[in-house]
Amino acid sequence: MKITSRELRQKFLDFWRTKNHQIIASAPVVPENDPTVLFNTAGMQPLVPYLLGQEHPAGTRLADCQKCVRTVDLEEVGDDSHLSFFEMLGNWSLNDYFKKESIAWSWEFLTAPEWLNISPTKLAVTVFAGDNDAPRDDESADLWSQCGVPPHRIAYLGKKNNWWGPAGQTGPCGPDTEIFYWVGEGEPSLESNPGSDEDNWLEIWNNVFMGYLKNEKGEYLKAPRHNVDTGMGLERIVTVLNGVNTIYATDVFAEMIAKLEELAGQKF
Ligand code: SER
Numbered sequence: 001m002k003i004t005s006r007e008l009r010q011k012f013l014d015f016w017r018t019k020n021h022q023i024i025a026s027a028p029v030v031p032e033n034d035p036t037v038l039f040n041t042a043g044m045q046p047l048v049p050y051l052l053g054q055e056h057p058a059g060t061r062l063a064d065c066q067k068c069v070r071t072v073d074l075e076e077v078g079d080d081s082h083l084s085f086f087e088m089l090g091n092w093s094l095n096d097y098f099k100k101e102s103i104a105w106s107w108e109f110l111t112a113p114e115w116l117n118i119s120p121t122k123l124a125v126t127v128f129a130g131d132n133d134a135p136r137d138d139e140s141a142d143l144w145s146q147c148g149v150p151p152h153r154i155a156y157l158g159k160k161n162n163w164w165g166p167a168g169q170t171g172p173c174g175p176d177t178e179i180f181y182w183v184g185e186g187e188p189s190l191e192s193n194p195g196s197d198e199d200n201w202l203e204i205w206n207n208v209f210m211g212y213l214k215n216e217k218g219e220y221l222k223a224p225r226h227n228v229d230t231g232m233g234l235e236r237i238v239t240v241l242n243g244v245n246t247i248y249a250t251d252v253f254a255e256m257i258a259k260l261e262e263l264a265g266q267k268f
Pocket residue numbers: 041042043044090164206207208229230231232
């Protein structure tokens with residue numbers, strides 16, 4: 001195993017410390033004060049009051065590893081990359097930095113030799129294509145270009161893919177930009193990206209630029225604050241960093257599976 005889930009979790013939090021983020025603990029999986037959902041489905045859930053403007057005691061830059069139960073993906077659980085219970089690594093800007101820093105720092109964490117050292121040729125991104133509610137996110141695409149992402153690795157997709165939130169029916173939301181890792185055979189072809197070749201790219205990180213509020217009428221209103229909410233699936237990133245093709249081959253599950261095989265006296 002090249003990196004364990006424990007090492008990765010630590011590395012992520014250490015990185016955000018170097019960017020002046022305070023580390024906060026995971027909230028319980030069952031929300032304490034949120035009637036809009038049954039479980040914490042994302043790292044943002046326990047932070048909604050602060051995304052709406054309440055002052056957070058730890059400041060305006062936070063990082064965490066939140067336990068999540070995501071029921072919307074239930075049909076996909078059992079494949080190589082979806083879990084109903086998982087941990088989401090996140091960094092947060094509460095009306096502090098926005099797209100420029102968020103994108104540059106995500107790229108640094110993923111590709112810098114002292115952090116994850118992922119080859120940029122294995123990465124591609126998606127950005128919001130724009131619709132009646134919000135414009136196309138050219139700013140994020142430009143920022144990715146400045147990091148060195150070539151135009152053919154940037155896909156523009158609609159709300160279904162590149163908009164996040166609100167977590168319940170109403171609340172903070174906005175366009176997002178997602179980062180994908182190449183899981184296909186060999187090297188990706190020149191024109192391959194997560195829009196044209198979705199089966200060969202695995203989403204590893206989602207940076208949400210929360211500049212909107214959805215109201216009861218279903219309208220998306222410009223929010224008076226700008227927040228950043230990012231979510232990186234701990235189990236997924238450990239999978240790709242170890243060059244294995246399923247979350248069940250990572251240290252998160254492998255030891256348990258080995259024990260079960262021993263007790264059952266057969267290979268699963
Ligand atoms: N809220 C976003 C998600 O869950 C990013 O953290 O993907």
